[in-house]
Amino acid sequence: MSSTPSSAQTPETGTARVKRGMAEQLKGGVIMDVVNAEQAKIAEDAGAVAVMALERVPADIRKDGGVARMSAPNMIEEIIEAVSIPVMAKSRIGHFVEAQVLQSLGVDYIDESEVLTPADEVNHSDKFAFTTPFVCGATNLGEALRRIAEGAAMIRSKGEAGTGNVVEAVRHLRQIKNEIARLRGFDNNELYAAAKDLRAPYELVREVAELGKLPVVLFSAGGVATPADAALMRQLGAEGVFVGSGIFKSGDPAKRAAAIVKATTFYDDPKIIADASRNLGEAMVGINCDTLPEAERYANRGW
């Protein structure tokens, strides 16, 4: 037997393919907000594909008020220790030093998140400067493409985090999908003006028009509270879902977490969604988004 071939070239980290490819591995899955190691284990046991480590879930950030910042390093490290699935954590918009800290802690994905209090009212972080990939929220196609132009390797709808109300996530996902569908119908002459309208680089606009989808994975976030909510977002075209307050603000988190995982995989099978929805206990109470004052709408943060 001849010797086994072996590669010679130097390995390259932090490439676009490695960053975007990581998100491809999460598709069809549920990413859950957790505030400690115990919750992280519950999420992993329920079949989460990743956890989002944060100090307070969005519902509590809303309740407590004040400035919401990156979580404490020791808390993130405890969660990294506790589970083998990927761990994500949030930095404030434009707070590239929080992002540097998160990268040094070894988190697998950084969410530059509107749920935290923005640190810069003009600039988002330069995400190409990191080997750790970024996910960013968007309410429409132009915003998604601006984030991708800054180096985001994954996009999620913003929704309205911490409300338990899926209406804004539906609005944002439909908006993104509709704008992509419209681009598909444009001829080459029209794409330049479209790029100007979208306030996004022409090259990305052309790529989306050709692909018929974003060049990165698109998840849904913000307001998912039930298995049917998760399945709805997938039927609307989300490739996976983030669930924040919806799980650990409910009556039986372990059961609800597992149920949302099932409904996310079998999003097109109402019978399985019905089975998953049985005897889940109390859902989080929820907030009606139309009674939410402008200043408390997280989706307005970022641009």
Added chain:
Amino acid sequence: MTTPVVGVLALQGDVREHLIALAAADAVARQVRRPEELAEVDALVIPGGESTTISKLAVLFGLMDPLRARVRAGMPVYGTCAGLIMLADKILDPRSGQETIGGIDMIVRRNAFGRQNESFEAAVDVRGIEGDPVEGVFIRAPWVESVGAETEVLAEHEGHIVAVRQGNALATSFHPELTGDHRVHSLFVDMVRANLAPGS
């Protein structure tokens, strides 16, 4: 010759990319989420994803036993990354309750190449693939710690085993489905064709 029907286990992971790669390798590709869908395919790809999640969902939806039966009966199967873990007879460091389908006599180490910050691309020479090395995309990738006598090592990276074959089962630590280079999928579809040929 009829075109082979190759399923992609679609519980979670980069299913779409495998469907595209299989179609490019001249197979009919379809998603498999249910036992009755598994019964209709000639072969199966287990995609990249989270191995703990895929394992749990396979048990939960009654797929684990049918999967083991088909693999044991010689159905061609190809696993990438999490799929490689699912095809291992043994995981060195399993999460509690993490089960595998098995089929390849090997011991794997999960996330052996490190976390996402250590994820990388590197050229990999794969035995049986002609021409340039394969562009290996390794994402929180496992490696194969050791193999049994019947398992053929197809590739190594920095001294660690990253591609293996035993009989009709093929596995890679890396993700050819993310590269647009479909030679590994073509190799697998050739295995499927050979298995379907009369007298095989």
